[in-house]
Amino acid sequence: MKGPLAPRSTGRSLLLLRNALVVLTALTLLLSWLAFRSVEAETTAVATTTAPALLGIANARTALAEAERSVTETFASDRSSLTGPGEQYQNQIALANQALTEVSADNAAGERGSTLLLSIQGLLIDYIGLIEQADAQQDRAAGTVPPLATANLWYASGLMDDVQSRLEALARLQQERLDEQIRPKPVVDLAPLVLAVALVVVLVLGQRVLRVRFRRRVNPALVGATALAVLVLFTGLLSLLARFDLRAAAATLRGAAADHTAVVEDTSARGDRLLRDFLDHQCADTRCGTSVDRFRTTVRDPGREPDTVAAAARSKAATSEIADASAGGWLPVLPIAAGLVIGLVVLGFHPRLAEYRYERR
Amino acid sequence: MSRRGALLATLVLTAAVLSGCANFSTTTVTVLHPWSGAEETAFKAILDKLDDGEPYRIVPVGTSSYRQVLELGLAQGKPADIVIMPSLGELAEYARQGLVQPIDSAEHPYPWNVWERLGSARGPRYGVAVKAQLKSLTWAKRPGEEWCMGVGDASAPGWPGTDWVEDILLRDGGPGTYRKWAAGQVPWTGDQVRSAWSSWLKDYVAKVRGGSKAVLLNKFADSNTGLPLLDPRGTCQNDRRSSYVLGDYRPFTPRRFDTGVGTVVSADFAALVTRGDAATAVLGKLASRDTQRAWLESGSGFPVDPQVRQDREVPGSSESMVQTALAQSNKLCFDASDLMPVVQRTAFEQAVLNVLEDPGRLPDVLARLDKTDAGVTEARLDLPCGNAR
Secondary structure, X not given: OOHHHOHHHHHHHHXXXXXXXXXXXXXXXXXXXXXXXXXXXXXXXXXXXXXXHHHHHHHHHHHHHXXXXXXXXXXXXXXXXXHOOOHHHHHHHHHHHHHHHHHHHHOXXXXXXXXXXXXXXXXXXXXXXXXXXXXXXXXXXXOEOOHHHHHHHHHHHHHHHHHHHHHHHHHHHHHHHHHHHOOOOHHHHHHHHHHXXXXXXXXXXXXXXXXXXXXXXXXXXXXXHHHHHHHHHHHHHHHHHHHHHXXXXXXXXXXXXXXXXXXXHHHHHHHHHHHHHHHHXXXXXXXXXXXXXXXXXHOOOOOOOOOHHHHHHHHHHHHHHHHHOOOOOOOOHHHHHHHHHHHHXXXXXXXXXXXXXXXXX | OOHHHHHHHHHXXXXXHHOOOOOOOOEEEEEEEOOOHHHHHHHHHHHHHXXXXXXXXXXXXXXXXXXXXXXXXXXXXXXXXXXXXXXXXXXXXXXXXXXXXOOOOOOOOOOHHHHHOOOOOOOOOOOEEEEEEEOOEEEEOOOOOOEEOOOEOOOOOOHHHHHHHHHHHHHHHHHHHHHHHHOOOOOOOOHHHHHHHHHHXXXXXXXXXXXXXXXXXXXXXXXXXXXHHHOOOOOOOEEEOOHHHOOOOOOOOEXXXXXXXXXXXXXXXXXXXXXOHHHHHHHHHHHOHHHHHHHHHHOOOEOOOOOOOOOOOOOOOHHHHHHHHHHOHHHEEEOHHHOOOHHHHHHHHHHHHHHHHOHHHHHHHHHHHHHHHHHOOOOOOOOOEOOEO
């Protein structure tokens, strides 16, 4: 025979085809592995750090806004001389501390996040100190709140604004990290799929070449390799779907954070209104000064009652969606399947290549 | 490369990538500082300007609760590397507890070098003055008697009142009395100290609209509304505020509160919490003339080194007046409350609040301050003040 159909040329073509399949399988494995690892790592990072940190910050903000509102209400209602800052205040501060401790463990915003968190914890110590001072300065015998206790409540309120704005900044840092984690990665996700499809196509073509050249209906090893290549393609699809699920879960998470922010703003507005009325009462016979006058003009009417139940439900939904966004435990399957593909390709081509080696001699 | 070799290389590369990637990290130097607003913005800009491609990253953390943050960090085993604070009394406490490290870098001129050594001429140096402010300044918007005044502050309420008492005592009692009082050698109930408190209440607090109760509830720095003299609905004509407001108060002429015998100054000192080349290098940068010049240009601080002047200094300007005052080393006295141990400083601040709540309580409050002093066993800082050495 001459030309491309000559035995020597056919043997070389077969060798080329086999090696191309081996290289293609190795590349498919490599890129599928990277895509799988990428989505798994990001899902894990969102599930174990960013999402709990964001929800923890939201919980801390909600608890602190409620603590602030509650302590103002207690002092304004004349019962503070008997109850102190009140049980609700104590509970909410404890909840906020617990949430911040969790955020500290889950923080995804690196050094900037940790240091910001430390500064928030420092301010909270000052806040609690001011409320304790206000409590200690009450005139328990007369059941009144003297000017100095009023002043400490007023200072504490300003400090809480600072705490809330720092928590907001911390949430923004976590949000930026979340945006990085869920950013679409078309090359990482689509390249292994394209390669896996190409692998399946080349395996089918190889089967056809062997059938035409050697009049064998089926090469069982190549059939097995093709089936395994489809499995590799399937895992690639799974990782792509996981990426879509993660983005959807992140949207729910953002919605939950927005719900909490609305609750914080409503609760803070209620607290501010209580504080304004309390200061008006305390300063009925004299002037409260320019700072209080200015504060009065900033107090806005709160909207409807904050929907804490809806915020909590959306948080729960976000956590659940993130947990479900995993691509499953298919990662170990990849190297086994790809290794078997390579083995079966080598096995499938071996007898035909051996024939040509024999003929060449 | 043979085909077999190429195949092998492909498989080896695949295995290598699958086995994982290397991790690279950068050293960070955390700098805890007490600034906010314009000062914080200026500090960040200065850090960017000083970045000369160093192999470390500086992370500035601004908080008025720097003490709590530092102690929380120490308790958690990851403290800030450098802490900047205005209180030498606090720095002395940290030095005693071994929480800050001695420093060996270029010294500042007298009296800053003695202050940085916590009063000892040859002792270890624990702080580096980063920038200074002239405290004894008043500003007038237009002729009028009313004072702007507020002692409200989130982290240390009462401190602006301590500045008033210090200024009046230095003006009326002179540097000798001021130095002894700051060192705990003159009782709070002494005539001159009591007279300074009375003068503050009678000559200044009484001239605030709303009186002492308004002073108690007014915030010293209201971030939402800015400085009192700039408020278009202004209710006061005079403000006592240190040189940090020079940029904002440019339309007004500053007046020296002192009568020439001594001037109260404050400064922010950087101290080394952790040992390490990167932290030491950052500390050196913070004290450098370049940094001091950058502070001066930013309008948020004045240099400790009198040699550092503005390139285009306008003679007779407010900046020039402040720099000239800061260069008169034989007239400078450090802010007394910032020399006191934390317990006394806090008691001083609380005394301000108590007296404002009820000015008639002054004798009792001063007697209680004496009792607080008697109960503190720590050695007090005794630093030069003006010509009283």
